[in-house]
Amino acid sequence: MSKTLILDGLRVAREIHQQTQKRAQKLREQGIVPCLATVLVGDDPASHTYVRMKGKACEKYGLSSIRIQLPTETTTEELVAKIEELNQDERVHGILLQHPVPSQIDERKAFETIALHKDVDGVTSHGYGEVSMGFGEFPSCTPAGIMAILDYYQIPIEGKHAVVIGRSPILGKPASQLLLNRNATVTVCHSRTVDLANHVSQADIIIAAVGKPRFVQGDWVKPGTVIIDAGYNKGNIGDVDYEACFSKASAITPVPGGPGPVTIAILLKHTVDAAERMLNRLVYK
Numbered sequence: 001m002s003k004t005l006i007l008d009g010l011r012v013a014r015e016i017h018q019q020t021q022k023r024a025q026k027l028r029e030q031g032i033v034p035c036l037a038t039v040l041v042g043d044d045p046a047s048h049t050y051v052r053m054k055g056k057a058c059e060k061y062g063l064s065s066i067r068i069q070l071p072t073e074t075t076t077e078e079l080v081a082k083i084e085e086l087n088q089d090e091r092v093h094g095i096l097l098q099h100p101v102p103s104q105i106d107e108r109k110a111f112e113t114i115a116l117h118k119d120v121d122g123v124t125s126h127g128y129g130e131v132s133m134g135f136g137e138f139p140s141c142t143p144a145g146i147m148a149i150l151d152y153y154q155i156p157i158e159g160k161h162a163v164v165i166g167r168s169p170i171l172g173k174p175a176s177q178l179l180l181n182r183n184a185t186v187t188v189c190h191s192r193t194v195d196l197a198n199h200v201s202q203a204d205i206i207i208a209a210v211g212k213p214r215f216v217q218g219d220w221v222k223p224g225t226v227i228i229d230a231g232y233n234k235g236n237i238g239d240v241d242y243e244a245c246f247s248k249a250s251a252i253t254p255v256p257g258g259p260g261p262v263t264i265a266i267l268l269k270h271t272v273d274a275a276e277r278m279l280n281r282l283v284y285k
């Protein structure tokens with residue numbers, strides 16, 4: 001068997017960040033500081049870590065960020081009001097509401113409140129719909145990051161059979177749409193799928209987005225498959241049994257160091273995209 005290629009998310013992220021940093025610098029010279037607002041409800045430690053990483057990345061690459069921290073007992077109405085305020089705030093170009101929110105909150109309703117032009121995280125149904133139709137500007141960040149990894153390593157997508165495991169609104173479902181728009185043949189598997197292993201064994205590309213540690217087994221995988229592990233379980237463990245799948249795959253993302261860092265790079269890129277668009281509206285209006 002030939003050697004397995006490790007798809008290095010840090011390398012892909014670095015390249016995206018370099019471009020973002022240049023564009024952010026240009027914007028600053030024109031008097032606009034691209035700004036991401038992050039909203040975190042409650043005190044889940046993992047969510048705190050992710051949000052902190054997003055804020056730090058903004059700082060490092062020349063964006064500003066506003067961090068909104070709301071208590072665990074926040075109501076849907078309070079969260080919606082906060083998001084509406086950020087929609088109105090002209091300094092803010094992108095809004096990220098960290099998923100998951102505490103269970104008393106209607107998360108969908110909160111997501112839907114985000115103004116489309118600030119939905120850099122691709123969580124609104126409007127944004128998702130546009131992305132699915134093939135003209136959306138801000139696909140959700142992990143799916144966009146997955147595509148960036150495949151493209152960076154020039155992995156062919158057209159005509160390939162992609163099996164997406166998971167159908168969540170900001171990961172599996174939009175990932176399947178992006179792959180479909182690139183002319184992959186897409187199978188979407190989920191918790192009610194019958195004979196999952198059989199579906200997975202027919203994949204040329206596997207996107208693991210289930211949220212179960214080391215779920216995808218080596219003996220499900222056809223030799224030569226490209227494996228993208230988009231899982232982020234406790235302790236930085238992916239959704240793929242890495243050791244067992246590595247020997248079968250032609251290429252595989254590690255966790256950490258796979259789609260995670262690229263997700264953040266895409267989020268910042270989208271924020272700069274949104275800021276550039278606001279500037280263009282000011283100039284050409």
Ligand SMILES: Nc1nc(=O)c2c([nH]1)NC[C@@H]1CN(c3ccc(C(=O)N[C@@H](CCC(=O)O)C(=O)O)cc3)C=[N+]21
Pocket residue numbers: 049050053096097098099100121123141142170232236255256257258259260261262263264
């Ligand atoms: N509205 C919303 N949008 C999201 O994009 C979103 C979200 N909610 N909720 C949680 C998930 C998870 N997520 C990750 C981002 C970066 C890493 C990442 O960079 N991980 C590093 C390691 C992290 C560490 O060092 O602790 C890596 O994989 O190499 C992981 C996971 C974004 N998410």
